Amino acid sequence: MKKTPLLLLTVALGLSACTPPNTTLPADPVNVTVLGLNDFHGYLEPSGFRPAGATADIRAGGVEAIAAELSDARKANPNTIFVGGGDLIGASPISSGLLRDEPAVYALNAMGMRVSALGNHEFDQGLAELLRMQNGGCASNDTAKACKFDPNYRGASFQWIAANVAYNAASGKTGSPFKSYVIEQVGGARIAFVGAVTAETPGIVSPEGVKDLTFSDPAAAVNRVLPEIKAQNPDAIIMLIHEGGEIAAGSTDNYATVGCKSLKTDSPIYKIATAVDPAVSAIITGHSHKGYNCLVPDPTGKDRIVIQGEQYGHLLQRLDLTVDKANHKVMTVKAANLVVDYDARAKAGQLDFGMTQLVTTAKARVEAISSVEIARLGSPQIRRGYTAAGAQDRTIESALGDVVADALLDAGKPQGAQIGLMNPGGIRSDLPDSTKIKPGNAVNFGDVFAVHPFGNTTTVLSLTGQQIDEVLEQQFSGANATAVKLLQVSEGFSYKYSQSAPAGSKINIADITLNGTPISATAKYRVVTNNFLAGGGDNFAAFKSATDVVQLPGLADTDVLSNYLKAKGPSLTNTVKGRIVVLP
Numbered sequence: 001m002k003k004t005p006l007l008l009l010t011v012a013l014g015l016s017a018c019t020p021p022n023t024t025l026p027a028d029p030v031n032v033t034v035l036g037l038n039d040f041h042g043y044l045e046p047s048g049f050r051p052a053g054a055t056a057d058i059r060a061g062g063v064e065a066i067a068a069e070l071s072d073a074r075k076a077n078p079n080t081i082f083v084g085g086g087d088l089i090g091a092s093p094i095s096s097g098l099l100r101d102e103p104a105v106y107a108l109n110a111m112g113m114r115v116s117a118l119g120n121h122e123f124d125q126g127l128a129e130l131l132r133m134q135n136g137g138c139a140s141n142d143t144a145k146a147c148k149f150d151p152n153y154r155g156a157s158f159q160w161i162a163a164n165v166a167y168n169a170a171s172g173k174t175g176s177p178f179k180s181y182v183i184e185q186v187g188g189a190r191i192a193f194v195g196a197v198t199a200e201t202p203g204i205v206s207p208e209g210v211k212d213l214t215f216s217d218p219a220a221a222v223n224r225v226l227p228e229i230k231a232q233n234p235d236a237i238i239m240l241i242h243e244g245g246e247i248a249a250g251s252t253d254n255y256a257t258v259g260c261k262s263l264k265t266d267s268p269i270y271k272i273a274t275a276v277d278p279a280v281s282a283i284i285t286g287h288s289h290k291g292y293n294c295l296v297p298d299p300t301g302k303d304r305i306v307i308q309g310e311q312y313g314h315l316l317q318r319l320d321l322t323v324d325k326a327n328h329k330v331m332t333v334k335a336a337n338l339v340v341d342y343d344a345r346a347k348a349g350q351l352d353f354g355m356t357q358l359v360t361t362a363k364a365r366v367e368a369i370s371s372v373e374i375a376r377l378g379s380p381q382i383r384r385g386y387t388a389a390g391a392q393d394r395t396i397e398s399a400l401g402d403v404v405a406d407a408l409l410d411a412g413k414p415q416g417a418q419i420g421l422m423n424p425g426g427i428r429s430d431l432p433d434s435t436k437i438k439p440g441n442a443v444n445f446g447d448v449f450a451v452h453p454f455g456n457t458t459t460v461l462s463l464t465g466q467q468i469d470e471v472l473e474q475q476f477s478g479a480n481a482t483a484v485k486l487l488q489v490s491e492g493f494s495y496k497y498s499q500s501a502p503a504g505s506k507i508n509i510a511d512i513t514l515n516g517t518p519i520s521a522t523a524k525y526r527v528v529t530n531n532f533l534a535g536g537g538d539n540f541a542a543f544k545s546a547t548d549v550v551q552l553p554g555l556a557d558t559d560v561l562s563n564y565l566k567a568k569g570p571s572l573t574n575t576v577k578g579r580i581v582v583l584p
Contacts, residue, residue: 028326030187033077034238035070035338036309036317037113038085038286041121041428042092042104043312044359046342048434050390052256057390057434058343061313063107063359065342067352069316070111077320079187084108084116084158085286085308085317086197086242089133090124091428094370094449095362100125100145103362105133105156110354113158115182117195117240119286122160124454126209131177134160149365161195161240164221171212180225183234189323192234194222194280198243198268198287200479203539204425206532218243219275226277235323236330239280244288244308245269245482254389255291255310255337263294263306266482270296273306281330282307282319288483289392291315293335305335311392313340370446374562375569377441382574383430394424394485397580400431400451401488403572407564408458409490412528415460415550418514420490421471421529423538426557427488428453443565445558452557456530461546463527465519469509470542477503479539487540489579496581511581524548530557 046062074080088108089101096104122130129141136155140146147153163180167173181194196218202210218241229237245267247253253260263270269285273296276283280298282305291310295303309315320334345351363370385398404427409420429450432443463471472495475486481503489495496511512519519525529543531551536544565572 025326027324027331029331030189030323030325031077031079032186032189032191032236032321032323033073033080034191034284034319034321035073035080035082036085036240036284036307036319037066037082037088037313038242038284038309038317039087039119039289039311040084040104040313041087041311042089042096042101044095044103044107044362045093046435047312047314048430049310049312049314049339051339052254052389054390058341059435060342061340062342063111063313063355064351065340065345066313066316067111067355068345068350069338069340071352079189081184081186081191082111082113083193083238083240083284084113085240085284086117086119087121087286088116088119090119090121091453093429093453094366094446095359097449097453098145098366098369099149099362100140100142101133102146102149102153103358106150107355107358109157110358114184115159115161115193115195115240117242117286118160118162118165118178118197119242120198120201120204123201123205123210126206127177127212149362161193162197163194163225164196164199164216164218166214166216167212168214173212180221181229183229183232189235189325190233191323192229192232192237194225194229194237194239196222196239196241196243200539203479204537207535219272222280223275223277226279230279233328235325235328236321237280238319239276239283241269241272241283242286243268243272244285244290245292246288246290247292253292254391255293255315258293258336260292260294263292263296264482268482269306273298273304275299278302278304280304281321282333282335284308284317284319291337291391293337305333307335307337309337316340366446370444370449372445374443374445374448375565377431377443377565377572378570379573380437380441381430381432381434382572384427385424396486397488397576397578398424399574399576400427402491402577402579403431403564404451404561405488405490407561408528408530410564410567411458411552411555411560412460412526415528415552416526417460417528418525419468419493419527421527421533422488423530423533423540424485424488425538426454426456426530426532427451445562448558448562448565452561454532454557456532456557458528458552458555458557458560459531459534460526460528460550460552461534461543462524462548463542463546464521465509465512465523465525466521467542467545468519468525468527469507469512469521471540472497472507472512473504474540474542476506485538486580491577491579494579494581496583498583500584
């Protein structure tokens, strides 16, 4: 297979991973390759990805191709280690999600993953279930899915880590259920990996699942544990963190840009990177689903690599380190994002056979459900929001967002619903993914499940016009200020917002209309959404003030979308309806 040469970012560090000795010994260098996978989300199969400079999607990712990339890397350098940046499981397509992500864990085990940061989605099913995923067993909170891939689920052979997660006082426990770091032997070198997860985890997962835990500031937590790590004289320290950022608006940089200086300075990862001890040689990140390979100044002002590899296994983050074992320091580190080109691997006959068997088995387990045709659309595909460069964009109205909000409204009308609201993070795939477009514009249940893998239920509630205004302002404020989450809205509901106005004042209530009429600040309106958002998820706390809350039992998000597609499928196209108007 012809491969594009990697562009590598090289930083000469000259930094000890620990307190330097009084005397310098003759150097004993070894080359170590670190390959990182972030935001995998159980995507056993490839999905659509648009490489930099391309005009069409390719099939990228998929464990068959990821394993082949790992094999090539290990042949080129036996001193290669495979690590994770979090969200390896959760929000997964049906071939893994309907089997409680056990196939994804088994795939990662077989590919030799050694350690991963925890991600917020690892907590989707609660702490007890996460510990089962780590340690094995079948005592799950969803026995209909657990141990259906393997009746004796063995758990992860890699270690999930996070220095900033601990038991809280209410739990009656001390310490943490997770390790803060691990030290791995790679080619005779001792590489320390210290982990952290986004501190906003409690606001973006079910509160009940993390009620016994605290999530502290990642930089402070990592800095607290570094003296303990340094005391063990590792030869390098790498940070794995499930937190991210994105390239600043207006920049032409992308995941393939080497040494970018355009990472948004107000993004969470930028602030964390500038605060973490310089002994950390590089930072592997995740969470924002944005690919970048950037330089960010450490607390001393020296550039340090901060890298993220997009999502779903489309990219592998690659670090090539030259480590001086004698003096316990990193001499140089190079960084690149590697495209996992499934199509090229398949054409060259280089897909990993063991992973092919695993994927085939997982798909067979769910085939009877996954293959059921739901509807035929009016276009081959209905897509989420994307930037001009082809990266997913949750800050804009999308054609699929409009459809999902309309489906919610349709489901809630028997309870008097007038407005449907949907969080963009709950829409996980295009309908269908570009790799799964079928004759006659057909979509099956597997396609619907990929869009809505959470199993959220449907909630109808009452909000005043003023509270609706508060909900909409929270798209741009508080924890959402640096990662806008633009709610998708249903037919008949519209509003305008100002890009330049300060947070909290971006929307004039007079510019919020229902069926063409401005809403009243004091009148009550029936709103339908999912139970996650209704509970204040994704930092939309204004929903907690709702009254007349009605849960629609047995009506999961997949049911809502499936029913709507069955009723309206041929009339639905990839058209953005323009319900949200953006002002300067």
